[in-house]
Amino acid sequence: MNNRMRAALVFSLLLGAVAVHAESGPTDYSAARLYNLANSYARAGKPGMAILNYERASLLSPNDPDVQANLRYVRASAHLPPETPDAFDRVATIASPLWISWIGVLGLAIAGASVIAGQLSSRHRLLRGGATLLGVSMLGLTLCNAMALWPRFHQGVLIAASAPVRVSPVPMGDPLFTLPEGEKVKVTAEHEGFALIETRAGRAGWIAHSNFAPIVPR
C-alpha cells in the first residue's frame, strides 16, 4: 500500500464519519436522560414506563451498573421475574453499540489492509496473519453484538396497569388473558393499531398499541 492509497483510505473514513455526524439530526436519546426519566417514572409509581426507559437506557449503555441495578429493583418491586444475561450476552455487550460500530469498521480496515499487504509483499507473514485475525475478531464482535441485541429490537413493555390480550386485533375482540404492568413481551406482528405478542410463557394474543411500548421506537 503506497502513500496515495493510505491517504485515500483515511480520507474516506473521515468523509464517512463527517457524513454520519452531519446526518445524525436531532439528538433525542441519551443513556443518562433515559435513566433519569425511568427514575422519575419509578418515583411516580409507574413501573411499566420505568422499566421501558431502563431497557432503553441499557441499550445505549449496557454496562452501566446503576441502570442494571434500578431495572432489577423495579422489576422485583413489580413482582416480575428477574432476568439474568448469559455469558454470550455479557461478552457481546462488552461495549456500547456506538463503540462497537466503530470497532467493526476498524476491524474491517485492519483485515483489508493486511490482505493488501499480503499482495504487495511476502515478508512479515506472521504480522499480517495476526492483523487479519484481529480485524476479523473485531468484525465478529460487532456481529455478536447485533445477534445479542436483535431480540430486544422486537420486544415491548406493558405500560398499562392491566392490559387485556385479545383473540383478534379489534377493540371488541374477546379477551384471552391480562398481562401485568412492566411485563416484557415479544412482538411478532402488527395490524391496525394492535400487535400480536408472545409472552415468556409462550402465550400469544393481540394487544392494543396504547397498552404497550416497543423498546426501540419505530
Added chain:
Amino acid sequence: MSSRNQSLRLAALGLLAALVAATALADDPLVYATIQPAQILLGESAQFTITNLGDGTNPITMPVVAGLKFEIIGRTREVQLINGTLLPSSSIVMRVTPQIAGIFTIPAVTPKAQPLVLQVNAASSAANVPHPNGRIAPPPPPPPPILSGASIPKGVRLTDDGSAYVRLGIPKREVFVGESVPIEIEVGMRSGFVSSLNGLPKLSDDNFALNNLSHQPERTEKLINGEPFVLLTWRSTLAVIKPGAFPLSAEVPLTVKIRTRPKQQSSLDDRFGDPFWQNLFGATVPKDINVTSPAQELTVHELPAQGRPADFHGAIGTFSIASDVSPTKADVGDPLTLRMRVTGSGNFDRVDSSMLEHFGQWKTYPPKSSFNTSDPLSFSGMKTFEQPVIATKPGVQELPALTFSYFDPNTRHYETARSAPLSVSISPALADSQVAPQAPTTGLPENKYAAGLRPDHVETAATSSLMPLYLQAKFLPVPSIVVLAFAAGWASARRRRGVGEPEPDRIASRTAKRVLGQMQGAARAGDAVLFFDSARTALQSVLAARWQLAPEEITTTEVEGRVGAENDIYELFALADEAKYSGRNLNATDFARWLRVVRRHLVSDKTT
C-alpha cells in the same frame, strides 16, 4: 226452664229458615261456570266447567267464542249438601284451546250469570310468563269494553250470511320498490256465527310480501249495526317487490255456522243473535270459508335514478340523525366510540352506514349497529351505529359531520341528513412522552418503587436513535467506503504486480529505468565506455534472474553459449569489451541504436 224454651224456639227458627232456603233453591235452580286457569299461554288449554245445581232439566249451551275451541271431555252427576239440603248437580267439563292470543270473554251461561275472561298470552311473550323466582304473575287486565254505535267500515262488505268481514287498510298514495308500507288487516266476526279462525290472514297477490305478521292480533268487541262483533286486527308492513299497478286484497280462513233453515224461519235466531237460541233449535251447521277483503289497487314506482346520493343504501322513509363521541378526551392510541343514531320510520332493514372511512389522522374500524323499535312492526324506532376510532396524532381533533341518505316517499326526493361535527381533545401517548412525570406530592408516602433507586445521572451526549449505529442507514456508507477503498487498493496492487509475473522481473524493471537514464547521460557525454558498461550491467541483472545465475556469471562467453553469436545481446557484450579495452568511440547514430536495443530488452522484456 225458660232458657230451654228459648233454645227450642231458636232451633225451630233455624229449621224453618233452612226449609225456606231449600225451597228457594229448588224453585230457582243455579247454573254457574268456572274456568281454570284464567291465564294460559298460546298452545295450552284451560278447563271450562258448567255446573247445574238442580234437577238437571235446565238446558246447558255450548259457548261460542271466536278464537276459542271448546271440546267436551266429560260429564259428571253428583249430590251436593248445601245448607243441609241434598241437591243433585250435573257438570259438563270442557277443554278450551285458544287458536290465537288475546283476551277472550266467554258469554254467561245464563242471563243472570257473569261472563268469564280468559287471557291467552303468546308463547314468546316474556312479560306474562311466571317469574323465575316464583312470584305470581300480575292479574289479567279487565276485558275490553264493548263499544256501541259502530258501523261496517266504508267499502267493506259482509259475507252473504252476515257472519264476518275482512278489511285491508293500506296508504292512500303511490309507493316505491323497496319501501316498507304499513298496513292493517281487520277481521270482524259476528259473535255466535264464527266458531273458529283457521289461519292467519294472507295477501292475494304474490308481488308483495307480508312482514312480521304477529300471532297476537289486537282483539276488541263492537256492536256493528246493532250486532255484536269480535274484531281481530293485525298490523304489519308490506314489502314491495316490483313496480306496477296491482290489485291487493286480504284473505282469512274461517269456520262459520251456516243456517239449515230458510232465512225467514230463522229471523228469530238473528234477532236474538245468541248461540243459545241457535243451538236450541239446531239451526246451523259448521262450514269452512275464506273471507276476502275488497280489492284495492296499489301503484308501485321504481326509485328515481336522478339525484341518487353515492351513500344511498336503499333506506326509504323519513329519518333524522344525530352523533356523539365518547370519551371526548383521550390519549393517542386510545379507542373512542363514535355513535350515529338514525331516528324515524321506514324500512330500517335497509338503513346502513359505513360512517367514517380512512379519515385523516384517525384509524377507523367497521361500525356495528343495533335497532330499537318503538312499535311491534319495526317500522319506527332508532338504529344506532357504533364505530371504534383511534386517534394517531395529538391535539384538538375534529371528527367531521356524518351524513345519511334516504328517499322520502312523501316528497319523492332523495334527502341527506347531516349531524354536527364533533371535537375531541387528544393527548400524546404516555410511551411517546419524553417529559418526566410529576413526583408524588410531598407529604404523601412514597411508593414502593422509589425507595431503593440509585440516584440520577448527569446528562451526557445524546444520539438520535436507540438502534445501534451499525444498523442505521446513515452509517452504511462508512463500511462501504472502507470496503470499496480496500477493494480498489487490492485491485491496484494486483495490476502493478501483474498476474503471474515473477518478483525479480519487477525489480529488473525498476533497475532498467535507472540504467536507461545512465545510458542516455553517457550518450550525451560521448562516453562509450560508461554507455556499454551500464548496458551490460543491466542486461546481466535481467539475464541472471532469468537463467537463475549470479549476475557476475553472465559473461560474453556465457551469452554466446546461450543465445549465439548472431544475437544483438552478444554483440553488445562484445562491443562493451572492445570499448573498455580499446577505447572505441561511437557516433550519435550508434548510441541511439544501442539504446533502443537495450530498452527493448529491458523494458519490453523481449529478450530470448
